[in-house]
Amino acid sequence: MMKNKLKLKKVNNIFSVVLEDYTKYIKDFPIIIPAGFRTDGASIPLILRPFFERYGKNTxxxxxxxxxxxxFNSTGINRELADRIFLFILKENGxxxxxxxxMYEAVRMFGDIFWEKKIQNEGYRNKAIIDKSxxxxxxxxxxxxxLGKL
Incomplete structure (x- = not known):
């Protein structure tokens, strides 16, 4: 699988835009970030910004x-898996x-307020933790x- 480089253009002190479609493979599963997607990098509370980078190894x-x-996430990946994928990539990037x-604990505790309704499939969200189907x-x-055991 060919790996392309994530290319971002800063819009201001907080936001950046993805310049070209970017594909990240988690084993054989592709996650495609479209060109034009707007991100704030790592969403770090103001009080913690002296200690953590908004952009860096975690980008x-x-x-x-x-x-x-x-x-825009139509992958079917739910919030719990999105957070685990975040942790997986952080580890992979050193x-x-x-x-x-x-960072993982912060997204688990506070991420729910940022989770948006999906255009298509919302996967299991967190329901499947107790879903025995x-x-x-x-x-x-x-x-x-x-992802393996994290």
């Missing part, structure tokens, strides 16, 4: 996470264990294979 994970939380753990078990077991 790819933050942009993909922003997309998965947006109304973000330290301490920083990625704090075969479909739900299959959905999560496939992602366990892709």
């Amino acid at each position: 790819e994970a933050a942009v993909i996470h922003d997309f998965l939380y947006s109304k 973000v330290s264990w301490r920083v990625r753990k704090m 075969e479909e739900a078990k299959c959905y999560y077991s496939e992602w366990e294979k892709k």
